[in-house]
Amino acid sequence: MRLPDSVTGSFLVALGAAAAYGGWILPPVPGQPVGPNVFPLVIGTGLALCGLAIVFGIGHSFEEEEELIPLEHGQAVSPPPQGKLYGLRALLPPALLLFYVFAADRLGFIITAAIMVYVTTTALGAKWKLALPLAALSPFAIHLIFGKLLRVPLPAGLLPTPW
């Protein structure tokens, strides 16, 4: 998900401008010159200026030096397979979290968690022999810690836990 600086910079300019405008239209506190509108205005302006600087490559000269420092050794042993959809795999974890938000109340914690674990494990390259037992057992372990010991009200849904 490496985007050119001009794209991220422009996005920041737009976001900053929107924030500044959003601050501008907030109602002031009567009888007071400084209210809730000032801070977003300042931040929005700052953000937009930073965005502009990034678009025009100011401060970019600092970045070249950093390429020399090998940050993650050993991880580049085999080049990762490149496909069109390969990069989208990164979106799987947040998608699963959203799935949890929508499904947990209906399906219950155990089932939702089992699905999440199974999908994540398989996506990371494990065989079903590992993924299936893990998906079956880990939700109960987590439920024991959070639901039983820490009293987090986890939804029971279709499959209530035995405790």
Next chain:
Amino acid sequence: MLKTLLEAFALISTWEVIIAMFAASVYGLVIGSLPGLSATMATALLVPVTFYLSPIAAIATIVAASSMAIFSGDIPGALLRIPGTPASAAYADEAYAMTRKGQAELALGAGVWFSAVGGIAGVLSLMILAPPLAEIALSFSTFEYFWLALLGLMCATLVARSSPVKAIAGMFLGLLVSCIGIENPGGVPRFTFGITDLFGGIEPIPALVGVFAVSQVMRAMLTPEPPPLPRRKFGSIMAGQWRLTKQYHWQMTRGNIVGIIIGVLPGAGADMAAWVSYAMSKRFSKEPEKFGTGHVEGLVEAGASNNASIASGWVPSLLFGIPGDTIAAIAIGVLYMKGLNPGPTLFTEKASSMYAIYLMFIIANILMIPLGIAMIRIAAYILLAPRSTVMPIIMLCCAVGSFAIGNNMFGVVTVAAFGVIGYVMEANGYPVAAMVLGIVMGTMVEQAFVTSLIKSDGSILPFFERPVAAILAAMAIGALLWPVMVWVWRKVKQPQAAAATSR
């Protein structure tokens, strides 16, 4: 003084604190040793658990887990050349070179021993620095806080190992996030877009969990699995450490001091301390040619440095609510939750709690030696756990933990959203630590800023009138102009250099 100390002892000698500390130590050692799981992430995932503990026990878990995780990141660094946490990245090559020379025991022993020494040096700095600073800070008005906050935010450029402009942009993004909600000077809903869940604002803790934990799982989806650890027999781990201490006592002290300074600076933490100290060690070494070939000197200095920064990072956090590093940023959230609101009065009103924090840091660092040795011996088994079993558990902890913070699903949405934000920022060279700084400090900055503006009634003079405010202002403006000046200087120098080479 003695009475407070005794009270502090009473506070920490309960079973709850002892068990919490021991469990958190083991947890920190395991998470820190697994490549890709950082000390900050270990701390962030602990937060939901701390809800259900007493204030002192909650802080005990954070202190123990973070100290242990920073050390145990050295283990895969030395044995696999893959740092377990970013803080060990600076010297992973060196430690691995030692392992190949058959000195794995010495490298890992130096990791344990000098981490513990560094950690204790860090606590001493916290004990020595914090109370007098609190004394000064008691007389601070909003103007001083305003400049202090600005100075803290400017430190965002320090965490940038890339473009400082991107770091500042990240910091502004964090501040913008903190604007959301109705907690502002006018009490009006701001940037809520009519969504009721946003009225309470974005909770810092789920945001931090998302940025540090979910984004890490996202990265794991695209990177190949690290190789398994070869099993090996270790000799005596602590043998020769005392000789090293005597031989490199000056390097160790320098590492401690650098670590303490970097820890105190807002935003910059253990990884920065290790990089700077390792570079410094090489620069001032009598035998720099040995660096990179398995020489222990750099390990001593950087190992002493990164652990020293952990405790000293609590100095600005406890005093001003300005996070000394990303771990302290999480700690601040916990402190607020536990009614120990950061501020100079903490040192007078809750002095026994502060002493308890010091004591826990010292105990954690002493505990690190036996637990660390045990961890090194069983590391080969722990590192057998494939990533595909660890990451799903972390996902579940993220979901349940963020739900537990407010007992509502919006926390989970926040975690997911900030996972994506953190991932995209990191991939494009925007340091997430800068955004964290903004999120954690946002409310305080705005309060100091708006109150100061109201008090000054349109004039800018009061911002500079008080002596401390004037000094802080000068520092803040200097920090603001520094990157600009460097950039201009480079622009002026570049054409000259180009002209010189073309001639």
